[in-house]
Structures are given as C-alpha cells and as structure tokens.
Amino acid sequence: MRLKSKDLISTEDLSRDEIELLISTAESFKEISERDIKKVPTLRGRTIINLFYESSTRTRTSFEIAAKRMSADAINISTSSSSVVKGETLRDTAKNLEAMNPDCLVVRHSSSGTPNILAKYLRCSVINAGDGAHEHPSQALLDLFTVREAKGRIEGLKVAIVGDITNSRVARSNIHALGKMGAEVRVVGPPTMIPMDIDSMGCSVFHDLKDAIVDVDVIIMLRIQMERQKAPSFPSVREYSALYGLDGKKLEKAPKDVVILHPGPINRGVEITPEVADGPCSLILDQVKNGIAMRMAIFYLLIGGAREEG
Amino acid sequence: MRLKSKDLISTEDLSRDEIELLISTAESFKEISERDIKKVPTLRGRTIINLFYESSTRTRTSFEIAAKRMSADAINISTSSSSVVKGETLRDTAKNLEAMNPDCLVVRHSSSGTPNILAKYLRCSVINAGDGAHEHPSQALLDLFTVREAKGRIEGLKVAIVGDITNSRVARSNIHALGKMGAEVRVVGPPTMIPMDIDSMGCSVFHDLKDAIVDVDVIIMLRIQMERQKAPSFPSVREYSALYGLDGKKLEKAPKDVVILHPGPINRGVEITPEVADGPCSLILDQVKNGIAMRMAIFYLLIGGAREEG
C-alpha cells in the first residue's frame, strides 16, 4: 500500500483514508523503537537525503533515526556546508541530488512552497519537513497519532490551537489534518496572530484562552517563533505570556482529561509553564517518541516495497 | 585488480590502462544505483573518512553515497568541526585519523599538494577530492566515463575546455586524463586565464570560443570561481559571459552532436545559459549520476578485495 502521491508536501493534500493509513502504520512501527534491536531491514538499500536549509535538531534527528531504523542510508546536508554558498539555484541543487538516485529527499526551507516546487521537478519522493509558514505535515501527523493514542479517536474531538496561527506551519498542517478527521478546531490568539482567511479553513476563533479551552479535549500550544516574525505581533513577551501562555491556573478551566501538545522546542515560561509542560496532561514527549514511528511510516508508505515506474 | 598506487592524487599519475580500468569498473557499477536495493556488500567493514577543508555539497555527498552503496562506513569531518581550530598541523590530524584504522581518507583542501603530502605520510589510501588549483582526479574520471558513454570512445575526440584554465583543478585533471586517452585538447579563455606552461601539457590554445568549438566533439565548461581568484582575471562578469559564456547562439557554431559538460555547480547566465545547460547536448546531470559510479569504482580499486601488506 502506498500514498496516492509520490510526495508528502501538505496535510491539505491528504485524504482521510491516507491519514488513517499513516496513523495505523505508525502505530504498528512504534514497538520497533522499544526493542533491544531497533532495526528492521524494510528499507535496506534505499537512500534518503535530509536537505535542511534551516537548522533543526529534533526534526532532522527524528527523520535520520527513522531512516536508520528502517535500514535506509541517510545522508545529511545542511545549508552551512551546501553549495548554496556557491550561488547555485535550489532547482539545480535538487536536480543534482536527484541524479545521485536518492529514493527520498526530506526538505526544510524558510520559503513556503519550496518542497512543492522541488516535488514537481523531481522524480524521487519529496517530504516537506517544514516550509516557511506553510506546512509541516509530519508534525501534524504525529500530533494526530498522539491524540488518537490518548483519546482513542479524533472524530468529534474539540481541539484548541493556541498562539501565532498566522506564522505557524504546524497550525496550518494540524488544521487541515484535524478537519479531515472530523475534529472541531478552534484557533486562539491575539487578532494580530490570526490569519484573515481562517474562516475558510473551518475554524472558530477565540481571543480569550480561558473561554477557548473550557470544554476542549486537546490543546496544542504553539511555539513563539521570534525567528519567523519580521515585526513582532505583540507588545511584549510578558504580555503574550500573561494572556496566552498556558499555566496551571488557566489550565484549571479546561476539563480534567484534557491533553496538551507542543511541537517543541518549548520556551518554558513563555507559551507554557514548567508545571504544565511536565505535568500529567502533557503529551510533549510522547509526540517526540511518536515522531520516529510516524516518520518510519511516511518513508514506508512513500518508498517502501518494490518501485513501480510510471 | 587494483591500481598501481595505494592513492588517487592526480590523473597525471595514472596510466592509460588504469584510466580504462576505472571507467570500465564504473560502468559495471552504474546499475547498482538504479536498483531498488542500491547496496552491495563489497566494502562492508571498511572505514572511509571524508576530510573536507573546503565546503562542498556535491563532491562530499557523492563520495558518501558511493561509500554507503558499497556498504562501507563513512565518517564526515568538515573544517568547521575539526580540530584545525585548535591549531593542530595537517600532518598531525592525518596521523591521528590514520591511527583510527580507516581504509581510505578522502581529502579536499584549498592548498595544492596537500593530498600528495598526506599520501606520503599515511599507510591508508588517500583520494584527492580537489586540492587548490592542482587536480580533482575523480571529477576528470567521471567526465571521461560520461564522454565515453556518449561518444563510444575517447581516443581521437576533439575536446574544448573553456574558462579559467589557470585556476581550475578540473581542467588540469581533464587535460592529463584526456591526453593519455588520445583525445585532442584545446583550452579556451582570455590570455589571463591560460597558464604559461600550457604547451608542455599538449594543448592548443584558443582565445575565441566560436573558433575553438567549430569542429569539437566535447565542450567542458568551467565554473567561474570567484572564491579562488585573488585578483579577478577579467574586467567584469558581463564581459566574460559575452565572450566565453556558452549560449545557444555560440553553440550553433559547434557540430550538432557536440556534448557539453560542466563540473557544477553552474552559474546560470555566467558561463552557461539555461537553454544550453538544460538543452539536449548537456550531459551535466549524467556527470553527477556517473560520479557515484566512478567513486564506487575508485573505492573498489583502491581498497576492495583482501589487503596485501607490502
């Protein structure tokens, strides 16, 4: 079984069936990472290139570990050592990498749309590992896997996504994926952080965090990403934290069995306090663990099995 | 079968038989990268260290993929993370790496002669992956492989190498290798970019690109490498492009079946226009593909089979 597309660019492009396939595949792969011998031969002899134009520990490491546990060969390229410094175009970099017969290119780039463009140029699979403020589909998929693991279902759940929705690729990927799975999505943040077209994405909007979470099943806290904001969307970090940071006191308004996600890395004391991040409702480390399984599933469903040439 | 030397430092040192052996070995390895399972156990348990003192995407990645497809262990060391910052001599770095029992050290360095010096100090194999303006033998070998694949032979072909011959290690390696294989080599560029001793290398010199290519079989365009020129050898990039950049109009002067190579990364619109780089005569991406096969062949012929100690 494979995904319809050769690429994973966005959750917007996935069908509900595909999302369910990805989650159930990830579920079946999860125990591999719990074994003494954390390795299956499934992707032996496949070449996966991690092409990261933005720095990243967790995402690159997660993809690399997932590749190696599937026995694929993983090659890392980061901007600092890439020929970008020599002024090559992105398309040329990609065509040149493709000529080396990789099976899959995992790409992170600060510009929205880059992986999509690459996917059109290239015959190998392209996985979007985060592009500007557009999408980060593997993150949303691991979030859904984590939610389903905790709640037993996704359909019908009420999910609040809190923070800078406009600039968040994690929010965008989650809104699409959760919507397709039948969850009700609320976005929460100051008006400056809510995109104009949010209605068309099927979300309701809240500006008060306590109002938003009073009856939710899931809260997804977003990272305040200074590095992606040209002009800050709020007067001060202190004010943002006071209004939209999740602390124990605000969390009391939510149902007891609410679960809390965060894509990491967390800014302790900014968007989430330690008592919440490390508390019993937090699934933050489960997300990381499930990230490996989900990336193994993505690789498997994109490049596993015998290749059929079109 | 092995090469005479334990090292690959220059094409100048190779015999015609060795070049033919390298090409035919690369030819036989090429299909490995076309398989679903792109991996052979040939170099399992061999350790290959990529020691890059200059940044590089394509060359380092090509050697790394070649190593992994042969099942060798590949270790990357780049200057930024190396103990060079701690003031160690190059010889000490190399002796220390050798003490870790690598089978092969792949070295790129901005100073001509560095790999040669290392090869004398070290008992393991040393591959020159580019040293200053001296040589880049694996590039020339993959170029010859690509030319032979396209033309069926190398002997008797007319080859124009265009650009900054003086500063180009790719030119130097190609001039030696093509000469040994019986090709006729022409170098093309402004007088400031042609080395004084070019006659002794058996090349004819052209200062007019159109004159040079009128009856050639192969054109090798060189990259304009700002980074290796202390004082620019031409008044402006625009003037260089006008005279020595290959565009569709100039290409009309060449025979219809001419093939065009470029070591990459290309400067689109400087030494080559997109219509030519992406056109039917271009073998640029074949070069990249063949680069993997040639590096597999080099590893195999240097460190494959059982080791015989001298």
Next chain:
Amino acid sequence: MRLKSKDLISTEDLSRDEIELLISTAESFKEISERDIKKVPTLRGRTIINLFYESSTRTRTSFEIAAKRMSADAINISTSSSSVVKGETLRDTAKNLEAMNPDCLVVRHSSSGTPNILAKYLRCSVINAGDGAHEHPSQALLDLFTVREAKGRIEGLKVAIVGDITNSRVARSNIHALGKMGAEVRVVGPPTMIPMDIDSMGCSVFHDLKDAIVDVDVIIMLRIQMERQKAPSFPSVREYSALYGLDGKKLEKAPKDVVILHPGPINRGVEITPEVADGPCSLILDQVKNGIAMRMAIFYLLIGGAREEG
C-alpha cells in the same frame, strides 16, 4: 557483564575491578580494527547519539567509528545545528532526544557537571566525552590501557602529569583512575596551574619538570588549552615552554624506557617538541588507536547484551 552504573561520567566513580574490566575488554576488541572487515554485529540496532556542545574532531570521530564498528547506528548532533540556538534548555534537549529511544548519549559540554545532570534525568546511558574542567573518563581509560600495554602493569608505576592541572579534565580523570590502579601520581606545573586541593587527590606536587621525571615510568603531557583559560596562568607561551615543555634535553633526565602520552591535539613546540612527540618513547598514536577499542568496550559494557529493565 556490565558496569555497575548505567552511565560513564567519571573515573572517580569507577572501581578498580571496573577499570580492569574496561581495559581487558578494550584489549580483546583491539584486533577488530586491524581486520579487513572491521565490523562486528554486537550492537546492531542500538542507537548512539553524539551530542557535542564543543567542537571536536578526534573524540567525536573516535566514538562514531567505535559505534559503527560495533554495528550501532550513530547520530551526530553538534551545537551549530542544534536547537540550542532556539533557546531550549539542556534538560529539554536531552529529554527530547531520550524520547527517540537512543541506547546511549555521548555528551561533551563546556560546563562541568552537565553529563552528570543529564544522567540523572535520563534512563538511557550517558557517556561523558568531556565536561569543562571536570572529567574526560574515556580519555583516561584509553591512557591506562595504553600504559598497561606498554608496561605490562599499572600498579606501582610512577606517573608524572605535566601542565595545567587545574583546568584539565584529562588530568583529573587520570589522577583518579591511576590512583585506583595503584600508580603513584605526580603533578607537575607552575603553582598557578596546580589546584589547591591536590593533596586530597593523593598526588605529590612538583614545580620542576626535570626533578619530577627523573625516575618515572610514564609522562602524560597536557595540552595548553588557551580556549579554557579566562586569564592566562603564565606570563608567556615561550616561558611556559622553556620550563614545562618536554624537549629532548629534558627527556634525558628521565629513565630510558619512559613512555610519553598526550591526549592531543598537540601544540608542537609548546608543551612538546617534535623530536619527543615523534620519538621512540611517544605513545601518542597508540593512544588514538586504543581510543577506538576503549570506546567500543565502553559501549559494550554499558549497552551490550540484552537490556534488563530495573
């Protein structure tokens, strides 16, 4: 057989039996790196993460090669590419990495105590690859292995450690390890480089190098590490070299069969002259070679065999 602790943080924590076990295990692994096929399947499917907050060629490479020769998957993370730039706490980085189910985290950090703190937070094994001026246990263990190989024993040997004892994690790890094995340790350096509490570590103190080495079996020269000294502890490098640099003339005072170690990278002409570093008494390259075997032994004794969960 395993070590008592799940971690290797310091030699101070090791028992004499454990040190002996480590040395004899390293001894038995050494020949693996001499084979044509330098690879055993012992740690197949184990994941080892090298998390380096300080740059390093030799130590990171040594751990990486050791991991690969044991067939483990090795993942490298260095500060430049880590999410440290995004302001995450060290503990969060570590907890996140642990959620990816590594078997072992190899950590180098400029702050003393960091690996110890991480080891308390994490369930996986933590190996200290150097923390500030505290300890560098794998270095001391490979030093002891090298000394025992050369001298047949450690007990009863006289060992001089020369240099900036105060700032040296290598000195500290060696003092503890050598002491436990029954060697007599002398520290040698200017008063500004000898820690106040040195007596409690069971060392005698010498300020004159020639006096100190007159009857020793082993001399361990330390690197002058400008990068770890806020204010220099000596007036000039020239003066330091004159008094504490080991040259052929001073070496004449020592017994003929003395052996000389240095953790590298060496500053030729500063703490050691080329004639001594490259001379017949020098074991510097043996140390590097033995470093691979010792790190294989450490991995094996920490994460080899079936896991028993407490």
